[in-house]
Amino acid sequence: MRENDPDSCFIFLVGTKTDLLASDERQKTERDAVRIAAEMHAEFWAVSSKTGENVQAFFFRVAALAFENSITKDMEKGVPASIGNGDTIKSDRITLAEGTNHEVKRSCC
Template sequence: MENGRVIDSFLQRFRPDVAIRPDQVDFQPRVVDICSDASSGRYCRNVFEKDYKATIGVDFESEQYVFFNRSFILQLWDTAGQERFKSIAAAYFKGARVIVIAVDLTDLVTLNNSSTWLQDALRDNHDNDCDIYLVGTKKDLCSQSRYERKEQAAIAVANVLGAEYWTTSSLTGENVESFFNRVAALAFEKAVLREQEAIDSRLWHC
């Protein structure tokens, strides 16, 4: 299939001690069975997607993935963390399936703000079961000893937030692709199960 990042294996967590579903090593068998069923009606276009409307003030990107020959669109809404942008950002939290909190490993103030940012996101998204990630950025700007200290602080916060922890560097590219592949894989799995539950519910009530 063209025009998509083809993922042919389950993406593993960055650290086993700070992860979403840490013991899971492969896609759930039910997901594999559903995706293998060519007669599944919701796959008539082989695409998982939600409608979106771009709005000034928030950056938006999308990336297409392919799991089990099924296309999956990961939509990324990048909202600013500053107080003055709260009213704008709140409009984009509703309906989110994943929340990624990015913190600067060179500035612990951002780490201290992470709990507030998560509360803001969940306040407007209380109906959804979101996967939560805490991502430490700018690893390339930290010495090894400094990084290890900052990482321990970030891991402690991730545990409090119930988040999976990752470290990345936009400059070197370290873990960037692996992280987004992991996010896409877990989001895809939940989307498949959510869609199947909706179909099963409609059939039950027919």
């Protein structure tokens, strides 16, 4: 972050093994993690590879931000944005269509 433009990368704070914590302890830990992530200008994600909780959603988020960043840079350079047949990408979570204007949420909560 000190050597690069702060907007040139995305920062994620990822808490793993969420399946190992009791509910009360998990809530407290996640509140602390969200606070720390906000101070870092990062997104916080709680995941569990054992249960699969939020793993796919987290990687979809990383891929979506990287893709959006790539398309935005191409459009700023005047390169036509083309995604494919019909210019639409679909996943089981969201649909990104060319020309859709949406804000990027910088924190999870």
